[in-house]
Amino acid sequence: MSDQLAYPTYESLGVRSLINCQGTYTIISGSLILPEVRQAMVEASKQYVHLDELMEAVGTR
Numbered sequence: 001m002s003d004q005l006a007y008p009t010y011e012s013l014g015v016r017s018l019i020n021c022q023g024t025y026t027i028i029s030g031s032l033i034l035p036e037v038r039q040a041m042v043e044a045s046k047q048y049v050h051l052d053e054l055m056e057a058v059g060t061r
Contacts, residue, residue, distance in 0.1 A: 010017060024031045033041070 018028065020028055022028070
């Protein structure tokens with residue numbers, strides 16, 4: 001499967017981008033993701049964890 005089929009871009013779908021002058025609104029994709037947050041999400045996506053255990057561990061930090 002080509003990357004274009006696996007990961008369609010907005011342009012390939014005919015969806016226009018916009019300049020956000022309003023703030024964080026779900027209707028306009030929420031918010032941009034900082035590179036360090038994106039990397040943390042990639043690392044976290046490599047394994048399964050029990051969410052209750054994760055929430056407890058994060059709550060104690």
